[in-house]
Amino acid sequence: MLIIGENINSSSKKILQALQEQDAAFLLNLAKEQVAAGANMIDINAAKRLEHEKGDLEWLVKVIQAEMEVPICLDCTEAEALEAGLKVHKGKAMINSVCKDRVRLETILPLAAQYKASVVALAMSEENIPSTVEERLQISLELIKTIREYGVPDTDIYIDPLVFPVAVDTDNAQKTLTLIREIKGTFPQVRTIIGLSNISYGLPKRDLINAVFLSIARYAGLDAALLNPFEKKVLTLLKATELLLGNDEYCRNYLVSYRKRELA
Amino acid sequence: MVDIINKIKDAVMSGQADQIQALVKEALAADVKASDILKEGFIAVMDEVGEKMSKDEIFIPEVLAAAKTMQTGLDLLKPYLVESESEYTGKVVIGSVKGDVHDIGKNMVCMMFEGAGFEVIDLGVNVPDEEFVENVKNQQPQILALSSLYTPTMLAMKDVIDALTDAGLRDKVKIIVGGAPVTQLFADDIGADGYAPDASKAVLKAKELLGN
Numbered sequence: 001m002l003i004i005g006e007n008i009n010s011s012s013k014k015i016l017q018a019l020q021e022q023d024a025a026f027l028l029n030l031a032k033e034q035v036a037a038g039a040n041m042i043d044i045n046a047a048k049r050l051e052h053e054k055g056d057l058e059w060l061v062k063v064i065q066a067e068m069e070v071p072i073c074l075d076c077t078e079a080e081a082l083e084a085g086l087k088v089h090k091g092k093a094m095i096n097s098v099c100k101d102r103v104r105l106e107t108i109l110p111l112a113a114q115y116k117a118s119v120v121a122l123a124m125s126e127e128n129i130p131s132t133v134e135e136r137l138q139i140s141l142e143l144i145k146t147i148r149e150y151g152v153p154d155t156d157i158y159i160d161p162l163v164f165p166v167a168v169d170t171d172n173a174q175k176t177l178t179l180i181r182e183i184k185g186t187f188p189q190v191r192t193i194i195g196l197s198n199i200s201y202g203l204p205k206r207d208l209i210n211a212v213f214l215s216i217a218r219y220a221g222l223d224a225a226l227l228n229p230f231e232k233k234v235l236t237l238l239k240a241t242e243l244l245l246g247n248d249e250y251c252r253n254y255l256v257s258y259r260k261r262e263l264a
Numbered sequence: 265m266v267d268i269i270n271k272i273k274d275a276v277m278s279g280q281a282d283q284i285q286a287l288v289k290e291a292l293a294a295d296v297k298a299s300d301i302l303k304e305g306f307i308a309v310m311d312e313v314g315e316k317m318s319k320d321e322i323f324i325p326e327v328l329a330a331a332k333t334m335q336t337g338l339d340l341l342k343p344y345l346v347e348s349e350s351e352y353t354g355k356v357v358i359g360s361v362k363g364d365v366h367d368i369g370k371n372m373v374c375m376m377f378e379g380a381g382f383e384v385i386d387l388g389v390n391v392p393d394e395e396f397v398e399n400v401k402n403q404q405p406q407i408l409a410l411s412s413l414y415t416p417t418m419l420a421m422k423d424v425i426d427a428l429t430d431a432g433l434r435d436k437v438k439i440i441v442g443g444a445p446v447t448q449l450f451a452d453d454i455g456a457d458g459y460a461p462d463a464s465k466a467v468l469k470a471k472e473l474l475g476n
Binding site: 011047048124126127128129165167168170201202203204 | 320323324325328363365366368390415416445
């Protein structure tokens with residue numbers, strides 16, 4: 001499963017400050033720690049830096065990849081800033097994200113095709129975050145069709161069916177699970193992705209809810225998740241989940257983690 | 265009387281929507297004034313709910329259950345409330361600004377206002393500036409509440425305030441702003457009257473601005 005570390009995000013005050021001060025050591029260390037905790041891709045977001053976003057993304061990709069071979073998820077909706085990051089990126093990048101918005105699709109999808117990057121597509125439009133399963137499925141299918149037209153292969157398309165807090169409606173987890181199953185059932189090669197933590201918004205002991213939701217979403221067919229890799233419970237439960245779903249031959253990863261005392 | 269009011273309070277606080285109508289009937293049958301049921305049974309409890317929420321003593325689902333219970337009780341109580349003796353605190357027009365489609369926080373604010381006895385006109389999400397202006401003009405609310413959860417749409421709050429100024433309506437209404445990226449500094453910058461960090465504070469801020 002693809003685990004994307006979410007912690008380098010300019011909506012956090014600490015990160016915003018590190019970006020303002022161009023504190024390479026701090027940001028590189030945060031990327032390293034996320035990888036050590038189990039992330040295999042690093043999300044970077046500099047949206048709050050407004051006009052500096054473009055320069056920041058380019059700089060961050062260079063800083064992180066100078067010392068690590070980790071792919072980067074460029075969390076950005078401005079084509080120009082995205083391209084600056086993609087140009088200097090080594091290996092396969094991910095673009096996060098497009099939605100059902102003509103301008104965003106037309107400016108960003110050519111970049112995905114040109115740089116052979118994978119692309120996250122949210123099951124929503126600029127005007128509307130649909131709450132029903134039917135609407136979100138309909139938008140997902142339309143998005144897959146549009147993204148294919150730009151020559152992006154199915155295996156590079158990551159549909160985010162959206163996650164809403166169970167605190168607000170206890171059907172919200174089931175809705176996301178249904179969408180994952182529907183999308184994987186219709187297009188087995190297309191990937192699914194979620195931003196995990198929204199599920200537990202407004203409730204105490206969020207890591208417990210996050211951990212169990214990731215496990216059952218994985219069972220439903222989820223391919224990738226954007227999450228906080230420092231939530232130990234989440235990563236630990238995922239190791240057991242992969243083992244039980246037959247994704248860990250000879251239980252190797254599970255036992256390696258056990259010997260490293262990571263399964264506490 | 266104290267006993268039945270306490271039962272109503274408990275039912276609202278613990279979100280027992282299926283029991284509330286029977287309790288309200290019981291109170292009315294015992295000649296408790298409808299306005300007392302509203303004031304002490306509902307509004308006082310919702311104040312407490314807001315306070316507990318901001319201290320993380322209760323959580324969003326419990327607030328929603330309490331609000332639903334109050335609403336269910338209020339449906340039964342309304343016909344008994346004589347206009348003059350009801351706890352009418354004021355009128356609020358509220359919405360998520362243009363470009364912003366988030367509604368969870370805004371809906372919580374709506375419920376807290378209703379719980380506090382305000383009449384709430386909810387314009388929904390992605391509301392164009394003109395619609396805010398129109399409603400301030402026609403509905404004449406005392407409070408306009410603007411929500412934005414998303415950094416790129418924060419400036420749309422300023423657009424609404426500017427549009428009201430242009431329409432000559434700025435001094436007709438008190439404007440409060442809120443949402444995750446919003447700060448007191450930002451609220452001051454764009455010329456809002458108040459800022460609230462969460463749903464319960466929004467009501468307190470509104471009451472403060474109205475001088476009660």
